[in-house]
Amino acid sequence: MAYIEVRNVSKDFKRRNAEGKDSTIHVLDDISFEVEKGEFVCLLGFSGCGKSTLLNMLAGFEKPTKGTVSIDGEEVKKPSAKYITIFQHYGLLPWRNVKKNIELGLENKNISREEREQAAQKYLELVGLKGLEQQFPSQLSGGQQQRVAIARGLAVNPEILFMDEPFGALDPITRNKLQGDLLTIVKEQKKTVIFVTHDIEEAVYLADRVFVMQANPGKIQKIYEVKIQRPRDRNSNGFSMYRAAVYNKLFSIKEANIEYMI
């Protein structure tokens, strides 16, 4: 049995149309896939194809209309601190400083204050924010805020990170740096990551496998296994080829036979 199993998942939303009548929209259609422990999977697709909806169901924030999601053999019914979600807009609590934000998930665990502070400090340093513990989120750049959110997530030692366009609001240089740092951390800590993005390069750089999604209704159109050694060079031929293949698939241009070309 695979670590994460998604079986025939569909999702409908009720929506009020312009005339004020309730209608049902079919957002995700009969999706099935499996993810192994320690894998880094990117969900790639255009805006509105249902990436966040799918991620929300994996994380237990929403229930599938049909089908099941199970993790480690257990059906997902509600959120759990074993699977932490990192949001695009960080979700930091603005009234808590960096240290207190990182400690959030540790407060209801049965550990002493000292242990909690040590853990917070450890993850703060891991994400490269040493010295900023007393700052408030509003005093940090977007990249630093997302680092805090990642540290807060890692601090509760989750098995999986669900990330919804976590670097979407960052400038390209900051984004590249964070991508590299994230990979180093999650590979070292053997986390499983499901990462939503609509940036092709980001997906090819990060993922072991890229799931290309299509919209209306949302489906997984194709799965690319990215067989490039890490650390990956964004300017290498192999990288360009994957990028082109994913691009063509995404825009439904005649598919290049990638296995043949490499």
Added chain:
Amino acid sequence: MKTVIYTIASFAVTLALWELAVLAGDFDSALFPAPQDVAKAFGEIVANGTLYDGIAASMLRFVIGYLISVVAGIALGLLIGNVNVLFRLTNPVVQMIRPIAPVAWMPFIVLLIGIGDAPAIVIIFLAGFFPVLLTTARGVHSVDTTYLKVASNYGISRLKTVFGIILPAAFPQIANSLHIALGSAWIFLVSGEMVGTQSGLGYMIIDARNNLRPDILLATMIVIGGIGFVLDFLIGKFEKKVLTHYGVY
């Protein structure tokens, strides 16, 4: 710095116009006192202690009434904001009671519990309670869903979520309602004291009228305005501090 100059100019122009109106107008000087007469009356009520007693009596009622309205407004606002059934059950009645001016309650309250401190406190409470209650409930409803997801993701209990996440998340809005409530509570304090009490700034106004002392009356009015101004300034600072802390500025 500019603000200070404008403030001084603002008061200077007002005083000049006042003086002018007294000189040009054909009023009985006992009924329309000039600024210097009012200053003299101010000196008088400071010296004989009535002003101090009045302020002390008013402030005590104000602090009690305002604090009760704030605590009750936030507590019940959190409750109805979080429990949708309660919100829908109470909202229609609240919306109907809210537009009734707090002073309109006065005769009813005086008949019910008699004159004294209580009616004035009840009025201040009524003036402050509804804005705080409704803003808190609305603030709870508009809390960013990401915070709620974070809370459930980290397994934070319902109670801790209400007080540790929802309350602070809604606090900038609540702080704004505290500001508004403070202003209207101060305004209604005076009207409350004019009807139901034998002490306080509102009573001093009635007393000055009864004794035909418009100079004391105006001096008291200026004190009421001055205290209101200072209170507003202080809570405005508090509100701004909250917003800065939250990164709104």
